[in-house]
Amino acid sequence: MPIIKKKEPVEEIFFNELEDIISYNMKQMEHCLTTIGKRMCAEQDEDLEKKTGRTIIESTILKECMLCREKDKCRLTLDDRDKLGELLEKQGGLSVQNIRSVCKCQREKEWVEEINTIYERELFLYASEQRFIEMRRMIGEQYIEAGRMFKSFSAQKYQLSGVRPMQEVIEKGLKAHHLKVKKVYIYEDDMRGKQIYLFLKAQKGREVTTKEVARWLSVILQEKLQPLPNGKQAIGENYEMMGVQAATKxxxxxxxxxxxxxxxxxxxxxxxxxxxxxxxxxxxxxxxxxxxxxxxxxxxxxxxxxxxxxxxxxxxxxxxxxxxxxxxxxxxxxxxxxxxxxxxxxxxxxxxxxxxxxxxxxxxxxxxxxxxxxxxxxxxxxxxxxxxxxxxxxxxxxxxxxxxxxxxxxxxxxxxxxxxxxxxxxxxxxxxxxxxxxxxxxxxxxxxxxxxxxxxxxxxxxxxx
CATH class of the missing domain: 3.60.40.10 (PPM-type phosphatase domain)
Structure with a gap:
């Protein structure tokens, strides 16, 4: 008597291999995105150097005073420079009166304009650099978050190849209602919860609504279920795919x-x-x-x-x-x-x-x-x-x-x-x-x-x- 070989479940092997390929690629993407994101966020610890008011005063002195004919008569002390630097930071700019409060200068208007121009430019550059760092941090965090999403997807519970124990229970339960179930699939994640997909048909000459099927499944599985939105409304004598999900309370x-x-x-x-x-x-x-x-x-x-x-x-x-x-x-x-x-x-x-x-x-x-x-x-x-x-x-x-x-x-x-x-x-x-x-x-x-x-x-x- 010839030995009868067990038929190899080709469909299940295909889905298992597909699942492995998807999982591998998801993990690769997760690793790449997370690595890039962490690198971008790691650079946020660098301290920005912001020029002080005193530094700006000194830089304008070098520019405005070196060619001044009255520079030898200037009585601007170190304390005066500190005072002007503090006023610059406190007020966000200097006035001619501020200059007159510490010294006499023939080019006071030009000096004030130069100080304020440099200070405004410095504030703009500092704010722009801060903004750039903040944007880089946010982009890095989004890379990391995208990596987490890939990781979460690869770890989700989905059984595309069917679930035999549940299928047997469903087959037996729906058979009493003149329905024949060929395959059962389950997909589950945090966003959508558990979804059950059935490939089934009604006996010849019969037609049932998907709401009726969901009601019978609720009794069989002892869980309140409802048809998926925008799905089939009725099951006839040809095989159809319908889905159900846990009913909202x-x-x-x-x-x-x-x-x-x-x-x-x-x-x-x-x-x-x-x-x-x-x-x-x-x-x-x-x-x-x-x-x-x-x-x-x-x-x-x-x-x-x-x-x-x-x-x-x-x-x-x-x-x-x-x-x-x-x-x-x-x-x-x-x-x-x-x-x-x-x-x-x-x-x-x-x-x-x-x-x-x-x-x-x-x-x-x-x-x-x-x-x-x-x-x-x-x-x-x-x-x-x-x-x-x-x-x-x-x-x-x-x-x-x-x-x-x-x-x-x-x-x-x-x-x-x-x-x-x-x-x-x-x-x-x-x-x-x-x-x-x-x-x-x-x-x-x-x-x-x-x-x-x-x-x-x-x-x-x-x-x-």
């Missing part, structure tokens, strides 16, 4: 009001709300410096850039750090925007609050209101290497209010206290109704004055099951 209802300071001007505030990935809800407000077109452009750039960074799968910390480094390269360094960022994990109900120069936000829970305030610099001003992210466990029926400074400033010095009191007085649970009623109360406040663009977002947290 919470959902968020929203309400918003946003008004420009003047009706004929653009609103300097911009905002965004929505679900990112499979289980993150993100809400953010950016307030551009000033009002009008320029402020609108700046805050819009912040919101749109951050939206794109989040959409590609970056977590909030990496996205905001990259946003900060991008805006360091803006040509208009004097213009900045604030960022009020809130992210809600729809599985665990964890809220992540991040403030970059933004107003506090407010949490109403069981009739009580508390303020969430985190000090930080605006977008584009990055002096802290760590971001002040505050995490808080949220509960069903919590209400969160985000506002721009125009809301609080319109009510005067007691704007925060009044806003919290108004929130306590409102009992509606519908977010849009809440912010509408709140705005009415604000506008009726004694001494109310619209001083800036005004935006507020209301978020209601609710259980799905």
């Amino acid at each position: 919470f959902h968020v209802l929203t309400g918003v009001i946003s008004r420009a300071e003047k009706e004929d001007m653009k609103n300097g505030d911009n905002f965004s709300m929505g679900t990112v990935g499979n289980h993150r809800f993100v809400s953010m407000i950016s307030d551009g410096m000033g009002t009008g077109t320029a402020a609108n452009r700046d805050s819009k750039a912040v919101i749109e850039t951050l939206e794109e960074l989040l959409e590609v799968g970056l977590d909030e910390k990496r996205a905001v750090q990259l946003l900060q480094s991008i805006f360091v390269f803006w040509p208009e360094k004097e213009r900045y925007s604030t960022l009020d960022y809130l992210q809600i994990d729809l599985h665990a109900g964890i809220g992540s609050f991040l403030k970059l120069g933004a107003c506090p936000c407010f949490l109403k829970r069981k009739g009580q209101v508390e303020m969430v305030q985190l000090p930080s610099l605006p977008v584009g001003v990055l002096k802290e290497k760590t971001l002040p992210i505050h995490r808080k466990k949220l509960e069903a029926e919590d209400f969160i209010l985000q506002v721009s400074d125009g809301i609080i400033d319109s009510m005067g010095e007691k704007g925060v206290e009044l806003l919290m009191e108004y929130m306590k007085q409102i009992h509606t649970t519908r977010p849009q109704g809440f912010v509408d009623e709140l705005m009415e109360k604000i506008e009726k406040t004694e001494g109310y004055e619209k001083k800036d663009d005004m935006t507020m977002i209301g978020l209601g947290i609710w259980d799905k099951y």
Whole structure:
């Protein structure tokens, strides 16, 4: 009798080899990027030499006084030079009166002009070099962060070749519902969580919805599951690929009001709300410096850039750090925007609050209101290497209010206290109704004055099951 050889699992061998190749290349990229980044950051320890005021005074004396006919009569002492150097640093420049306070000079105007010109040039060069070092550090950190992302990807749990034990359980469970499963694949990472892909078909003449399949799988695997968005809606008698993921426990209802300071001007505030990935809800407000077109452009750039960074799968910390480094390269360094960022994990109900120069936000829970305030610099001003992210466990029926400074400033010095009191007085649970009623109360406040663009977002947290 001929020996029957076991069929070699060619498909599984191919996927395993592909996985090894991907992992190897990811590690190579991670090593290269991390090495470059560390090298760029290591050079930041060098101290910049900044010319002192006294040094600049001495350099101008060499230039202006050597050819002066009255140099032998000059009575400028070492103490006088120290005094002028100190005044130069303190005032940011010298005047003719400063020169006259220590000596008499026929070329005092020319000397003052030369001193101030050299000092301004020195300040510019010093600031430029500092800026260059800061940019180099940020670029180095982004190289390191990119390396970490490659490392994280190579370490993620993904089983493209299928998982036999789970497949057998699923095959048996779905067979009772007249479905035939040919293959099961699993992909899992921190951003998307666990996703299960099924290659299956219904028995001849039958058709079932993917929602029904997800419901049956939830019972089989004892885990609440839902179909992946934008996937197949139904499974027929031909093999189809469908995916499911863990169902989110919470959902968020929203309400918003946003008004420009003047009706004929653009609103300097911009905002965004929505679900990112499979289980993150993100809400953010950016307030551009000033009002009008320029402020609108700046805050819009912040919101749109951050939206794109989040959409590609970056977590909030990496996205905001990259946003900060991008805006360091803006040509208009004097213009900045604030960022009020809130992210809600729809599985665990964890809220992540991040403030970059933004107003506090407010949490109403069981009739009580508390303020969430985190000090930080605006977008584009990055002096802290760590971001002040505050995490808080949220509960069903919590209400969160985000506002721009125009809301609080319109009510005067007691704007925060009044806003919290108004929130306590409102009992509606519908977010849009809440912010509408709140705005009415604000506008009726004694001494109310619209001083800036005004935006507020209301978020209601609710259980799905």
